[in-house]
Every structure is written in C-alpha cells, then in structure tokens.
Amino acid sequence: MRDHLGNTLPAVRVCSDAQCERPATRRGLCPKHYMQHWTRMKMYGRWQSVYVPTDAAREHYTALLDAGMDRNQIARLTGISRSQLNHLLHARADRGNKPAARILRENQDKLLALTVPEPSQLWRYRAGGSPVDGTGTSRRLQGLVAPQSHLAQRLDIQPGNLTGAVHGRCDVSARFARKVAELFEELQLTPGPSSTATARARRLGWHPPLAWEEGTIDDPAAAPGAAEAVDPAGDVDAVAVDRGIAHARLWAATRSTERGALVRPAMTRAEKLAVVERLREEIPIGVLCRAVGTSDRQLPHGVDPQRMVDGEKLPTQKEAA
Known part of the structure; x- marks a missing residue:
C-alpha cells in the first residue's frame, strides 16, 4: 500500500478473527475481539498476562550480579536489552522514579533460565577479554603433559606467553580459558607425545587429567583424587x-x-x-x-x-x- 506521494506505507495488521477486518492492536486482535477474548479467558480462569511482577526477575538478576557476572554479559546471554536489565534495579524518571514494577513474562523466563554460576565457573560466561582465575587453566595445561611449544601451537600463541598460565602465576582471559578447556576435552585421554615432558611433569608433581573431576578442576580449594580411581581401564556400570x-x-x-x-x-x-x-x-x-x-x-x-x-x-x- 502506498500514500498519495507513492511512498510505501507500513503494513497494517488485521484482526485475526476470520470475520473481522479491523486493525489489530493487542495479541493480533482488534479492541472488540480482544475484550471478548479477555472476558472469556477470565471466566474460564485461564487468562495469563504477558507481564508479570519483577520480584522474581529482580532477585535472580541480583544473584547473578553477586556471583560475579556483569550486566553486559547477562544481556548477551539472555537477549534482554541492557536498559531493561538496568530498570530492574534503578529508578526510571519516566515511571515515577521507581524501578520497573513489571516485566514481560518472556523476558523473565529468559532471565530465570540463566543459572547462577559458581565463582570457579565464571570463565564459561564472561566476555572474551575479561580476566578470570587461572587455576583450572593451569591444571588442564599441566595435565596434558605436552611440550610447551606443542601446546602453544595448538592454542595459536607464542610459547613464552604460555609459561605463566601453565604454572598458575596469573589470571587468564575468559577466551583463553575456553580455548584451553576445548583442547583439554579433545586430548585428555591421549598420551602426551614427549617422554621428556612426562618426566618433567612427574618431577614437578603435576597431576594427570584423570586425577581431576570435571566439576572441581576449576575450584582452587579442590584436591586431586587418585588417578587410578578413574582409570579408563576400570570397571563400568x-x-x-x-x-x-x-x-x-x-x-x-x-x-x-x-x-x-x-x-x-x-x-x-x-x-x-x-x-x-x-x-x-x-x-x-x-x-x-x-x-x-x-x-x-x-x-x-x-x-x-x-x-x-x-x-x-x-x-x-x-x-x-
């Protein structure tokens, strides 16, 4: 459809009722049929508003922030705009100087679906350049028992830049922690290619991959178990x-x-x-x-x-x- 100047006009949604051609305003219905639908659902006890109170969403958002996640990170993972997240905690000048009182049910579901991470698991969610604890990264690199040059080649970095991460002397970026975790997942059951590296790892007391549980390898307080207890040649259920x-x-x-x-x-x-x-x-x-x-x-x-x-x-x- 075009106006008198030949410009294309935006498409007008028509009421979804088969016998109606009025413009749709709410939920695909014109005002008349929307009110009929609302009344009928209320009578049946099946009415469900698209908005819900913000109490649950605000509590969960606060827990995510307290766990170490930031607003940009939460917005990226949930698809909710940063301004909408900000209004859960901070006043809106155009809404009576109070935080938002309601939120779309869809956005609440997206927010609640994001699990509050353990502090040692923040590297899985943080933005790529954000610094994270390097404990798990160090344990994974040590467990692979491979020459530093070999690991650096697989991770596409200079060998000298890997020393601090291998020995756990520094924090690492979330992006690097994820790359190391992917490499560890790929090679953890593959014997190291160098007998010299194996001897060095034994001398320094580095633990093999099978000595760590997947859920605790990133926890600085976790202790390694006996590698024999999780030997892949053991019994299975x-x-x-x-x-x-x-x-x-x-x-x-x-x-x-x-x-x-x-x-x-x-x-x-x-x-x-x-x-x-x-x-x-x-x-x-x-x-x-x-x-x-x-x-x-x-x-x-x-x-x-x-x-x-x-x-x-x-x-x-x-x-x-």
Missing part, C-alpha cells in the same frame, strides 16, 4: 552404559537443530568408551563420539574400551546380534 546407548541412538536419529534439547546421562570416561565400543558398528564414529560427549581422538590406541561388568564382558553390537 552396565546400567549407565545402557542409558548411554539409548541416548546415543536417540541423539543420532534427532535433527541437529533439535539435539540441544536432549539431556546426556551422566557417564564416566570408561562408560563413554564402552558405549562407543558397543555402537561403533551401528553409528558413525564421529557422530557417536559427539553423542556421548567425547572425541574420537580421545580413544586410546591399543586400549580396548570394553570392560568387565559384574564378571561379564560387555558384548559388542555384532556379538549381541
């Missing part, structure tokens, strides 16, 4: 393996755009390897490793991931058939 197999099959059959909604069951590294061994002839190895949360490069050479469970060896897919 048959129930956990069955759950992992069911999840892997479902994950492989699900569209890539819908896989984010699937929840991976908790499994140890040995159990993940057992799932891979059971399904490697049924599902492509790359897809299978992503489904269980490991990497095909993490599969140790010469180590059979099948283990004994309650005295019985887990059968392969071919044997089970």
Whole structure:
C-alpha cells in the first residue's frame, strides 16, 4: 500500500478473527475481539498476562550480579536489552522514579533460565577479554603433559606467553580459558607425545587429567583424587552404559537443530568408551563420539574400551546380534 506521494506505507495488521477486518492492536486482535477474548479467558480462569511482577526477575538478576557476572554479559546471554536489565534495579524518571514494577513474562523466563554460576565457573560466561582465575587453566595445561611449544601451537600463541598460565602465576582471559578447556576435552585421554615432558611433569608433581573431576578442576580449594580411581581401564556400570546407548541412538536419529534439547546421562570416561565400543558398528564414529560427549581422538590406541561388568564382558553390537 502506498500514500498519495507513492511512498510505501507500513503494513497494517488485521484482526485475526476470520470475520473481522479491523486493525489489530493487542495479541493480533482488534479492541472488540480482544475484550471478548479477555472476558472469556477470565471466566474460564485461564487468562495469563504477558507481564508479570519483577520480584522474581529482580532477585535472580541480583544473584547473578553477586556471583560475579556483569550486566553486559547477562544481556548477551539472555537477549534482554541492557536498559531493561538496568530498570530492574534503578529508578526510571519516566515511571515515577521507581524501578520497573513489571516485566514481560518472556523476558523473565529468559532471565530465570540463566543459572547462577559458581565463582570457579565464571570463565564459561564472561566476555572474551575479561580476566578470570587461572587455576583450572593451569591444571588442564599441566595435565596434558605436552611440550610447551606443542601446546602453544595448538592454542595459536607464542610459547613464552604460555609459561605463566601453565604454572598458575596469573589470571587468564575468559577466551583463553575456553580455548584451553576445548583442547583439554579433545586430548585428555591421549598420551602426551614427549617422554621428556612426562618426566618433567612427574618431577614437578603435576597431576594427570584423570586425577581431576570435571566439576572441581576449576575450584582452587579442590584436591586431586587418585588417578587410578578413574582409570579408563576400570570397571563400568552396565546400567549407565545402557542409558548411554539409548541416548546415543536417540541423539543420532534427532535433527541437529533439535539435539540441544536432549539431556546426556551422566557417564564416566570408561562408560563413554564402552558405549562407543558397543555402537561403533551401528553409528558413525564421529557422530557417536559427539553423542556421548567425547572425541574420537580421545580413544586410546591399543586400549580396548570394553570392560568387565559384574564378571561379564560387555558384548559388542555384532556379538549381541
């Protein structure tokens, strides 16, 4: 539609009622049909406003700030504008000099979906250039037991710039912490390429990756466990393996755009390897490793991931058939 000067006019939404051609004002309805809809939903007890009080959102936003996150970071992760977040705590001159009293239900849901992080996990959420504690980064680099030049090449930095991070002498950027975590996830089950680096790590008392739990490696107060206790050549739980197999099959059959909604069951590294061994002839190895949360490069050479469970060896897919 154009005006008398030939300019294109913005499209006018029409009421969604089939018999009405009036302009829509609220929820796709004209004023008349909106009031009819409102009255009917009120009578049925099913009316739900698009706005909700800000109490829950304000409390959760304050908790996120107290945990160390900042407004820009929260806005980036939730998709809520910084001004809207700011109005949860600070007065609005155009609204009676008081903080916002209500918030869109959609925005509240987005905010509440953002989990309050532990202080040691802030590196996962902070902006790339923000400084974070380097404890977890140092433990991961030490655990990989590789020459510093090799690690620097994989991380695309100069070897000399890696010394402080390896020895835990400094904070690191959140971006660098995430890069190290990705490299650690990829190589943690792959033996180091240098016997010299292995001897040096043993001399300095550095702990191997299997000595750390995934949830505590970033905690400065956490102590390493015995590496033998989490040896990938250890026993596995048959129930956990069955759950992992069911999840892997479902994950492989699900569209890539819908896989984010699937929840991976908790499994140890040995159990993940057992799932891979059971399904490697049924599902492509790359897809299978992503489904269980490991990497095909993490599969140790010469180590059979099948283990004994309650005295019985887990059968392969071919044997089970």
